[in-house]
Amino acid sequence: MENLKPNKLKYKIKVIDNFLSPEDFKGLCSLKIEKETNKKFITYHNEISKGKIVNSSIDKNLLQRIHQNYHSKAMEILNEINPEKVKLYDYSDFLIIVTSNDSKFPIHDDTPNKLLSGVIYLEPEENSGTKFYNNKLGEDLTNIEWQPNRAVFFSRVERETWHSYEGDGKKNRIVLVYNLMTKRVKDVFKIEKKNYFIGNLRFKINPFLFRFFKITI
DSSP: OEEEOOOSOSSOEEEETTOSOHHHHHHHHTOOOOTTOOSSEEEEEEEEETTEEEEOSSOHHHHHHHHHHHHHHHHHHHHHHOGGGGGGOOEEEEEEEEEOTTOEEEEEOOOTTEEEEEEEEEESSSOOOEEEESSTTOOSOEEEOOOTTOEEEEOOOTTTOEEEEEOOSSSOEEEEEEEEEOSOHHHHHHHHTOOHHHHHHHHHHHHHHHHHHSOOO
16 A cells, blocks of 8 residues: 555655565564663664765664665655655664553654654554644544554654654554654755744754653644
């Protein structure tokens, strides 16, 4: 399945089943990471810029292969959802995120340096998907249900692309987050026709608010 899923949302989300090849999906699921942790969130960060690995916390050969196999597809998706932002691409982030079964990441709209935000569900066989809303109050819920190797993509817009995720209370939730990134944040706000000063302030302080109070603004 590949579609811009019909919903009540004011922005586009793209859902692609079987996004990764069987070999790549198996490789990611076989990574030697801390899967059974009781920590609320564990993030394994990886970055590729201009085709070269800048930072890696997983197998470098697998990371390079993932980039080579899906970069063009990700750029096509960004061009489909938000073509004005394609010219701002600078580098790619690949994060393996382990969310404990009883943890929840609150409703948020993603940071402005993310041109395209993507999540690919890895393990386990059943868990909680990703929820999207039209506002921070959680109205017009669209839930993209969990299915291994299902990818969900969207292009963030300041205070519009609200979403959240959480564990299902039974097993830890493991995903690959695949983001196309930019260093030209001011240009992002210009394209979005949003206030740079206010938006960039949120960008700077939200990590601290979440770290200490488990909230975002």
